[in-house]
Amino acid sequence: MQSFDPPPGTQHGQSSVEQLPAIVDRLGANADAKDVVVVTDEGVREAGVVAGVTDHLPGTPRIYDGVTPNPSVDAVEAAAEATADADAVVAVGGGSVVDTAKAACALPAFRDSFAVLRAASADVRPPRPGASVPLVALPTTAGTGTETGHWAVISDHDVDEKVSVGHPVLRPDAVVLDPELTRSLPPYVTAATGFDVVTHAVESLTAANASALTRPYSQYAFDLADRNLLRAVEDGENLDARERMLEASYLAGLAMNNAGLGVVHGISHAIGGLYDTPHGHTNAVLLPHVVRANARRSTDAATAYAALVDGHDDPGELLATRLTELRERSGLDRELPDAPDEWDWQAVAERAVGNVNTETNPVAFSRNEIVDLCERAFERS
Numbered sequence: 001m002q003s004f005d006p007p008p009g010t011q012h013g014q015s016s017v018e019q020l021p022a023i024v025d026r027l028g029a030n031a032d033a034k035d036v037v038v039v040t041d042e043g044v045r046e047a048g049v050v051a052g053v054t055d056h057l058p059g060t061p062r063i064y065d066g067v068t069p070n071p072s073v074d075a076v077e078a079a080a081e082a083t084a085d086a087d088a089v090v091a092v093g094g095g096s097v098v099d100t101a102k103a104a105c106a107l108p109a110f111r112d113s114f115a116v117l118r119a120a121s122a123d124v125r126p127p128r129p130g131a132s133v134p135l136v137a138l139p140t141t142a143g144t145g146t147e148t149g150h151w152a153v154i155s156d157h158d159v160d161e162k163v164s165v166g167h168p169v170l171r172p173d174a175v176v177l178d179p180e181l182t183r184s185l186p187p188y189v190t191a192a193t194g195f196d197v198v199t200h201a202v203e204s205l206t207a208a209n210a211s212a213l214t215r216p217y218s219q220y221a222f223d224l225a226d227r228n229l230l231r232a233v234e235d236g237e238n239l240d241a242r243e244r245m246l247e248a249s250y251l252a253g254l255a256m257n258n259a260g261l262g263v264v265h266g267i268s269h270a271i272g273g274l275y276d277t278p279h280g281h282t283n284a285v286l287l288p289h290v291v292r293a294n295a296r297r298s299t300d301a302a303t304a305y306a307a308l309v310d311g312h313d314d315p316g317e318l319l320a321t322r323l324t325e326l327r328e329r330s331g332l333d334r335e336l337p338d339a340p341d342e343w344d345w346q347a348v349a350e351r352a353v354g355n356v357n358t359e360t361n362p363v364a365f366s367r368n369e370i371v372d373l374c375e376r377a378f379e380r381s
């Protein structure tokens with residue numbers, strides 16, 4: 001049996017941020033609910049993006065800008081404290097901000113305990129259903145697609161690992177996709193986050209839980225990202241390209257939340273947990289290598305890739321070559337920022353084999369195969 005959870009109420013397109021007052025009214029405990037907290041980070045605030053949102057909110061919303069990249073359990077608890085009494089939370093930011101807000105807003109339903117949330121099974125009622133804080137997500141990057149789903153990636157610094165926590169309570173109650181909010185993203189961030197979209201599309205297409213209800217989202221997300229990523233990287237002011245990338249991110253997010261991902265994300269989360277490398281850039285380097293390996297060992301994966309590249313003669317190689325070209329043209333080097341002097345691939349592989357995303361890859365990868373793949377992707381010429 002498979003399930004498909006539809007997206008939350010979504011406003012999208014240029015100027016959709018103007019719908020915020022109506023959305024907040026709808027979500028508030030009463031029509032006059034005005035205690036709104038904007039959750040964001042310093043960078044988004046300093047770029048002036050938050051002001052472009054609060055201008056559309058009634059009254060004077062409180063602003064919490066304490067979210068950090070690769071958010072930790074402590075960061076979630078701090079955000080939960082700042083938002084505990086709010087009638088509604090408006091998350092304005094990239095994946096770190098939206099994930100932090102999702103977990104923080106859900107925390108009251110889990111007795112304010114991250115450990116209780118982490119241990120919760122998705123099909124079990126939380127200890128305090130209804131105690132969560134209503135959340136509107138406004139992504140400022142076209143990347144994670146986390147606004148569509150009920151998973152949040154949180155770093156557990158006690159074990160140097162990123163953990164995925166998931167429960168339906170975490171899913172935002174409303175989403176606004178306004179390309180204006182992504183206009184100030186520099187080319188590198190546009191490229192790296194955009195490659196996360198590409199990776200979500202490709203991995204969800206062949207994931208273990210992919211179905212007739214998810215594959216169209218994966219395929220169309222890939223098509224949109226393939227046609228618009230370079231346009232958005234080369235001209236950040238191109239709001240049409242920005243809008244298409246936000247749509248691609250959302251559709252890929254919807255696919256991955258229902259189908260699962262694959263070993264690129266399993267390895268990428270392991271590398272990110274150990275070395276704090278940029279997630280989308282890490283995926284961009286790994287993805288062609290995983291596509292080749294999957295296509296060699298799974299006819300179903302090769303057939304799925306053939307639909308993306310419109311070619312049946314060695315589709316794995318065709319897709320891998322195209323992805324490598326797209327990475328290079330979008331300005332993403334094979335060398336990652338924050339790469340260590342010496343990689344510990346055994347430690348990466350140890351974490352990657354146990355990652356939830358690795359389980360839904362179309363073919364199994366052993367520790368040694370992950371070590372070999374990482375060496376090929378990042379080190380061998």
Ligand SMILES: [Fe+2]
Nearest residue numbers: 144196265279
């Ligand atoms: Fe991702």
